[in-house]
Amino acid sequence: MTHPETKEFYIGRRKSKVSPELDSYRGSSQTWYKTLSKEEIEYLEKEILEIFLSMEEMCIFEEKYILENIKNLLCKNYHIPGKGFYCKSHTDKTKNKLKGKVVVRKENGQILKVDKTDERYERGELCSINRNKVIVRDKEGRSLSVDKTDERYINGDLVPISKDMVTVKNKEGNFLQISKKDPLYLNGEYTHIAKGNIPWNKGNTEIEEYKNGSLVKTWPNLTTLHEETGIPKSSIVNWIKKKRNNNRGITYKYKDKN
Numbered sequence: 677m678t679h680p681e682t683k684e685f686y687i688g689r690r691k692s693k694v695s696p697e698l699d700s701y702r703g704s705s706q707t708w709y710k711t712l713s714k715e716e717i718e719y720l721e722k723e724i725l726e727i728f729l730s731m732e733e734m735c736i737f738e739e740k741y742i743l744e745n746i747k748n749l750l751c752k753n754y755h756i757p758g759k760g761f762y763c764k765s766h767t768d769k770t771k772n773k774l775k776g777k778v779v780v781r782k783e784n785g786q787i788l789k790v791d792k793t794d795e796r797y798e799r800g801e802l803c804s805i806n807r808n809k810v811i812v813r814d815k816e817g818r819s820l821s822v823d824k825t826d827e828r829y830i831n832g833d834l835v836p837i838s839k840d841m842v843t844v845k846n847k848e849g850n851f852l853q854i855s856k857k858d859p860l861y862l863n864g865e866y867t868h869i870a871k872g873n874i875p876w877n878k879g880n881t882e883i884e885e886y887k888n889g890s891l892v893k894t895w896p897n898l899t900t901l902h903e904e905t906g907i908p909k910s911s912i913v914n915w916i917k918k919k920r921n922n923n924r925g926i927t928y929k930y931k932d933k934n
Contacts, residue, residue: 677703677720683854684708686752687745689738691731696724708752733787740779740805747910749843781805792923807906812836824903844868882931883912894931901928 678685686708690701702720703709709717725741728734745751778792780802787805796802808824812834828834842856844866860866883895895901902909912928921927 677705677722679712679716680719680721682750684750684752685745687725687738687741689734691734696727705752707754736779736787736789739789779805798924804906809906810836813839842868883916883928884931886927886929887925892926 677688686703686705688701688703688705690696690699692699692701702717702722726734726737728737739756742751742753742756746753746756778797779787779789780797781787782802790797790802792798794802809821810824810829811821812829813836814828814834822829822834826834840856842854842861844854844861845868846860846866854861854866858866880897883898883901884891885893885895885901898909898912901907901912907922911922915922916928916930919927919929
């Protein structure tokens, strides 16, 4: 469910005996909905992300979608199914616990959830369901997840969901996602949420990958590392800045240009 003006959104699941398009379900975010009028709730845009014939698969994917978006300032989900509530005040230990699982797909197509330290996952026998996937938007504005080899994505019929979009903050302190060509953004009335922060790596610097202190690989840039591993850019940059290992004991650092 997405607010058409603020672009705030809520992710939920629903079991129904009728087609999803005909189902009356419009989300169940009590915290968010308390701030909206009945008219606004009816005005929310409903988008069907996936359809499942199995409750187990539906629950797994709901958790996956929420985990992928929980840090997004526009996301109005505050609870991760089976894990509890998420907030910025969580300790690093709790946040690591929330991130300790990954949804994978076996060779036979079976979907399951395993620890990121699972040997099968570490050696590549089990791969994340998001590997080589990209979230895109079609010409009608609908978003979906497709393979990066999808011809529609390659020929430009499907474009990345964030293409030409930017998350900004207005004078009231509300966060919005708008076009980079929006007049209010161009004239400075809306400011980028990262304005004033220390700039992060733009993706043009080589990144070294270490395991147990030994150099394993040198990646040409941040984008390539993100696309081939599926690890969010923000996570990689955060590990580099804090000089810490990820859950698999891997350390990344920018290659010294000298």
